[in-house]
Amino acid sequence: MTIPFIDLKTQYRALETQIQARINRVFEHGQYIMGPEVRELEQKLEEFTAAKHCITVASGTEALLISLMALNIQPGDEIITTPFTFVATAEVIVLLGAIPVFVDIEADTCNINASLIEARITAKTKAIMPVSLYGQPADMDEINLIAEKYQLPVIEDAAQSFGATYKGRKSGNLSTIGCTSFFPSKPLGCYGDGGAIFTNDDALAQAMREIRVHGQSKRYVHTRIGVGGRMDTLQCAIVLAKLERFDWEIEQRQLIGQRYNALLSDKVRLVTQRPDRTSVYAQYTVFTDAREQLQATLNEQGIPTAVHYPIPLNEQPAYKNLCSQEPTPVANKVAQQVMSLPMSPDLDGNAQNTIAEALSKALTV
Incomplete structure (x- = not known):
């Protein structure tokens, strides 16, 4: 007997009718980019996390990148994070010319050691980016308190912990910004790449919505530097079907x-x-x-x-x-x-x- 490492086939069989119905609906209306399922998914995820805003994006990596861009991270800025994570966490920092400052982890949870963060803060520090590893949130209250003391935003990389709770609150809605991934192997996954950003800050939400569509405030009016960071309608439809289970x-x-x-x-x-x-x-x-x-x-x-x-x-x-x-x-x-x-x-x-x-x-x- 071979046991699958991640069993997506059994999950698909359980949801085949719902998934096919959702996909067929997209084929029928033909709005493959920014179709109605995009906003429908965002609204359902806002309800799920109790976050004011959800912005779906092309991947978990794009979620982190767009978040840093919305915070106006510049070359030479320092971002405190963990060295024990998938490369995307540091990748987006370096892509913007910023410097990852790695803080060691807890030996028992493998999450960033919150007690070591404050000592690494300098005048160049512009954000703290903890990762909620293996499905369990980091010590977010302690991290948020340090961030508040130094007036720093916190971005929770919740790619592995979406659906988990921390003191009764949903991962992804524990700090200034929360980011998740819908990569197929994640707890809530699509059948390709996808991701989402969560925030309760209206200005940040507006910035992130514009950045994901090439910095547009309206068609062909580019008020910000942006990226092509949209999550396509078909992937949103698949996550909507999976959300039922x-x-x-x-x-x-x-x-x-x-x-x-x-x-x-x-x-x-x-x-x-x-x-x-x-x-x-x-x-x-x-x-x-x-x-x-x-x-x-x-x-x-x-x-x-x-x-x-x-x-x-x-x-x-x-x-x-x-x-x-x-x-x-x-x-x-x-x-x-x-x-x-x-x-x-x-x-x-x-x-x-x-x-x-x-x-x-x-x-x-």
Whole structure:
């Protein structure tokens, strides 16, 4: 038996009728760019997160880029973020000529260590960009308090945590700006690229709406520097169909994550889940000092694994000389230990038992 790492086929079978109906509606009206489904999705996501504004965009990367552009980030500005994340987080900073300032992470959650942020703030600091990793929000209240003290905006990179909560509030609506991705493997995904930005600030929302359509305030009137950053209508239609099942999927992800915890807690070290927040388990990740051997053994038994992420961003060739040089020993160590197991809302109990048994045997060899 081969267990899929992310089971999108079972999800599609459950939603096939709704997805096809939504797609066919787009084919019928023919508005493939900025069609009615775009605003419909934004309104539904505003309701879901309780954010005042949702702006759909072409990808999670575009969401981060447009957010920084709306904040008027300039060359030489410093943005505080984590080195233990997907490259897009730092990529957008560097694309604008700004400097990523990497702050080390917590060893148990893998999220940015909020207690280390204030020491890295300088006169050049223009924003803080925490990442809510593996499905669990970072320490957003602590980060927001530091930001308020220094009058800095906070951009939550919530690409992996959309649907999770922090002290009862939805990830994506925890700071000045929240960004998410609808990449197919994300908790709420489309069938291509897509993303969204959330804010309660009217001026920022207006700026971001204009930036995503080449800086237009109205047709052929360009009041800002912009990008072609729209999410297409077909992808919005797919997310609208998937949104009907999303609350159930969040519940299933949490149940499956808790079951993994129960099965594996005496076998490997787990990512810690803080009691004041929930996780949507975008990845189910464990720590091991024998990762390569473990991956090879599990792969032989049809159990796929992945590593998110093997090299911190401040050690990546393209970024090593473009960022601050402060060491991040925890991120460096964790990058050698993390391993993600199959995780989907449709992962059944038998498959979980198989994974746990195989992992247990592999660890005793």
